[in-house]
Amino acid sequence: MKNTVLIPTYRRPLDLSRCLLALQAQTKPVDQVIVVVRDTDSQTWEFLAQSAYNLPLQTVTVSVPGVVAALNAGLAVVEGDIVSITDDDAAPRPDWLEKINAHFLADSRIAGVGGRDWVHQGNRLLDESRQIVGKLQWFGRVIGNHHLGVGEPREVDVLKGVNMSFRQKATANLRFDERMRGTGAQVHFEMAFTLALKRAGWKLIYDPKVAVDHYPAQRFDEDQRHNFNEIAFINLVHNETLVLLENLPPLRRLVFLIWAIFIGTRDSLGLIQWLRLLPSQGQLAGKKWWASLQGRWQGWQTHRQFVK
Incomplete structure (x- = not known):
């Protein structure tokens, strides 16, 4: 080969x-x-x-x-x-x-x-x-x-x-x-x-x-790894949402959207994750949650543009 x-x-x-x-x-x-x-x-x-x-x-x-x-x-x-x-x-x-x-x-x-x-x-x-x-x-x-x-x-x-x-x-x-x-x-x-x-x-x-x-090196864009950047956070959630909506069957797609909005993960916050992080991160948790919601909505919009 x-x-x-x-x-x-x-x-x-x-x-x-x-x-x-x-x-x-x-x-x-x-x-x-x-x-x-x-x-x-x-x-x-x-x-x-x-x-x-x-x-x-x-x-x-x-x-x-x-x-x-x-x-x-x-x-x-x-x-x-x-x-x-x-x-x-x-x-x-x-x-x-x-x-x-x-x-x-x-x-x-x-x-x-x-x-x-x-x-x-x-x-x-x-x-x-x-x-x-x-x-x-x-x-x-x-x-x-x-x-x-x-x-x-x-x-x-x-x-x-x-x-x-x-x-x-x-x-x-x-x-x-x-x-x-x-x-x-x-x-x-x-x-x-x-x-x-x-x-x-x-x-x-x-x-x-x-x-x-x-050896994770410096990035020269909005995504600075461990530092919060609203644009980078929205982009991450947009990309994840778009990919999953296009690769999950219809019923699992619906379940994913419900889970993503109400629960989510530390990288793509839903309501429960925001509440969990609120005591330790305060306003930062709120910024991440709002960016996540924007990313989900924008990912959904991009997906809908390409639905046949």
Whole structure:
């Protein structure tokens, strides 16, 4: 199998260098490395012009902000049988591609393979563990935990963007959803892609041993990870709502909307979550709740625009 690795990058040349060095050290050599760079990103272009790696490196230019446009531009030039996607602030472990290929070779029904991203928080490695990873519950709550997964390889519903690989035969006509909002991270973009594969009858596998080291770096958009930003919060909830409305059957869709409005999660608040967070977060909890309601409404509106 020929392996392509696709990396979207933006203004993080030192992180990108670490990622490329990790790809250089793979036990199964990579056949194509695609780095997608924004046209205005002079830092990265200068870095690439001055650097040399023992890799079959190819650059693609994109002018539209956001990870979705970058990945779709990269997918258009993929030559490998398997395309593996990772972030510029991640470093795949040496046996990453070798383990990925083993899964695809073992079962032709597998469309996607993902694994654990070991998160480095400064000098600390986040080493907690979870058994449930990447599952969409019947009422619409999505359990991630890809960065905490342990145990044996198993089927999942959702993979994570920092560590996901796809069989080109399964994804040849599939692209990342350009309706995802955000000017950078566009949270939940991978959920739309992977649930579409599940809906088409393909299998997705999560294997904790298919590992990358993840060094969460600065973002250059409205989504600043752990700091509240109203626009980023609305975008996150919009994207989640749109994806789930388009991938759940009618009855479960109704249940999801009721659950989302009245209960929700810490990231997408419903009434109960707002009341639970109110004593500790005060006005911030109210801002998150209001942003969540706006995101739900806007996600519903976007969904209705595309209902046939």
